Structure formats: structure tokens, C-alpha cells
Amino acid sequence: MTDDTTNTDDEPRTDGGGTGIVAPDDETPTWRERKERTEGLSRLTYEYFERARSEDESLRRESDYVERDVLAFPTWPHETVRNLALTSFFVGMIIFLSATLPPHIGSPANPNSTPAIILPDWYLYWSFGLLKLGPLNPELAILGGQKLMADRTYGVLANGVIVGAITVVPFINKGSARRPVEQPFWAAVGMFGVTLAFTLSMLSVKNLMPMNVHLLFDMTFFLPVVVGVITYAVLKTMREGYMYDLNRRYYRLRPPK
Numbered sequence: 001m002t003d004d005t006t007n008t009d010d011e012p013r014t015d016g017g018g019t020g021i022v023a024p025d026d027e028t029p030t031w032r033e034r035k036e037r038t039e040g041l042s043r044l045t046y047e048y049f050e051r052a053r054s055e056d057e058s059l060r061r062e063s064d065y066v067e068r069d070v071l072a073f074p075t076w077p078h079e080t081v082r083n084l085a086l087t088s089f090f091v092g093m094i095i096f097l098s099a100t101l102p103p104h105i106g107s108p109a110n111p112n113s114t115p116a117i118i119l120p121d122w123y124l125y126w127s128f129g130l131l132k133l134g135p136l137n138p139e140l141a142i143l144g145g146q147k148l149m150a151d152r153t154y155g156v157l158a159n160g161v162i163v164g165a166i167t168v169v170p171f172i173n174k175g176s177a178r179r180p181v182e183q184p185f186w187a188a189v190g191m192f193g194v195t196l197a198f199t200l201s202m203l204s205v206k207n208l209m210p211m212n213v214h215l216l217f218d219m220t221f222f223l224p225v226v227v228g229v230i231t232y233a234v235l236k237t238m239r240e241g242y243m244y245d246l247n248r249r250y251y252r253l254r255p256p257k
Contacts (some may be wrong), residue, residue, distance in 0.1 A: 047081075048077055048078055048081040048082060051078070052078060089235055107208050117205075119204070125205065126196075126197040126198075126200040126201050126204070128232060129200030129202075129203040129204035129220070130155045130158040130200060130203075131156070131157055131159075132203055132204065133151070133154060133155055134153065134154070135217065137149070137151050137154040162235070166193070169189070179242075180231075180235055181238050181239050181242045182239070184231070184232050184236045187231055188229070188231040188232035190236070191227050191228055192224045192225070192231075193224075194230035195223055195228070196224040198219075198223070199219060199220040199223050199224060200220060202220070203217065203220045
């Protein structure tokens with residue numbers, strides 16, 4: 001009786017996990033294969049993505065619906081490796097920036113003199129720009145051409161209007177969209193707000209801007225409208241194809257009954 005056991009000498013060896021990434025001894029490994037053999041964080045990261053892809057494909061083949069959203073992935077090693085990779089990247093960027101761009105140490109502030117230009121922190125420039133909306137403060141003829149309120153008070157009220165609008169939006173838009181293309185209108189509103197904050201920030205430092213002050217004031221309110229309209233138009237044209245692909249993928253994973 002002969003032994004029918006299959007000879008595995010000619011078969012490629014694997015790493016023990018069934019991924020098949022170790023080449024036979026008589027073949028020269030490629031650059032990708034050598035990279036996949038590395039140890040440490042890069043190896044662990046590669047294994048994480050490979051295992052995530054494999055489990056995702058298995059769930060799609062074996063389930064009537066996408067169970068991945070229900071089952072999720074275990075904390076170790078999936079979430080831990082991903083978070084470690086992201087944390088390492090950002091920590092490395094912070095160390096690189098701190099080493100190459102050290103903070104400038106200038107002369108100490110003189111408490112007896114007022115600076116020529118007084119500005120808040122950069123993330124409050126948009127609020128500071130609302131205090132410079134004097135040309136929009138209406139002059140009433142009934143008051144002899146005088147303004148109803150001071151420009152500073154008008155700017156404070158404008159801040160209240162902007163903050164109030166930001167507060168109300170989450171209560172108005174209660175949709176379940178997770179991508180801008182799914183709701184072009186609200187995506188356009190978001191781009192309008194971001195652009196308005198940017199233009200208001202430039203208006204707050206108009207003394208430092210190398211352009212005409214009147215043109216800068218007009219661009220403060222004209223540019224956000226243009227960006228919002230373009231955003232809505234582009235996402236609206238993309239939405240039909242996106243929803244078609246999304247529905248086709250959904251019904252392929254979970255056929256209708």
C-alpha cells in the first residue's frame with residue numbers, strides 16, 4: 001500500500017495564520033513581501049487591516065445583512081492597533097514641528113504702552129470681525145440720520161445671532177446622513193458657515209490685509225454665498241450616482257424579501 005499523503009515540500013509556506021504571505025525558499029521575495037515580513041508596529045498594523053478585511057468579507061458572504069455594524073470588532077487588537085498607529089503619527093508630527101519650528105521668543109510686553117493692533121486669540125477672529133460691521137448698522141431717518149445703536153452693540157448682537165444659529169441647527173437637522181453627498185443642502189450650509197468664519201477672520205485683521213478695505217468687506221459676505229452654492233451644485237450632481245451605488249450595494253448584501 002502506498003502512502004497517498006500529499007507532499008507539501010513544493011507548497012508555499014505561510015506564517016501560521018493562513019495569510020500566505022511568506023514566499024517559498026526558491027523564490028526571491030518582492031519588496032511588498034519583505035515589507036510584510038517586518039516586525040513591530042508596521043507588522044501589527046498590516047495584520048490588523050488584513051484581518052479586518054478578511055472578517056468583513058466573511059460576514060458579507062455568510063450574512064443576510066451587514067452584521068459588521070452590530071458585531072463590530074474587538075478592542076484588541078483591532079481598535080488598539082488602529083488608535084496606536086494614529087496616536088504615533090500625530091505625536092511624531094508634533095515632535096517634528098516642535099523641533100523644526102521652535103516658538104519665537106520676543107521682547108516682553110510693556111504694560112505702560114497700548115499695542116497698535118489689539119487682537120484676540122486666532123480662533124476668535126471671526127467674533128472680533130463681527131464687531132466691525134459698522135457699515136451694516138442702519139441709519140434711521142426718523143432719528144435724524146442717527147444709528148439706532150452703537151456699532152459695538154450692533155456687533156455684539158451679531159455675535160448672538162451667529163451663535164444662536166449654530167445652536168439651533170442640530171435641532172432642525174435630525175437626519176441620519178453620515179456623508180455630505182447624502183444631504184447637499186446642509187453640507188452647503190456648513191461650507192457657508194466655515195467660509196463666513198474665515199472671511200470674518202480676515203475682516204478682523206483688515207489693517208494687516210494687503211487689499212482694499214471695501215473689497216474685503218464685500219468679499220466677507222459674497223464669498224460664503226458662492227462657496228455654498230457651488231457646494232450644493234456639486235453634491236447635488238453627485239447624489240444620484242452615489243445613492244444608486246449605495247442602494248445597489250445594500251441590496252446585494254441584503255436582498256429584498
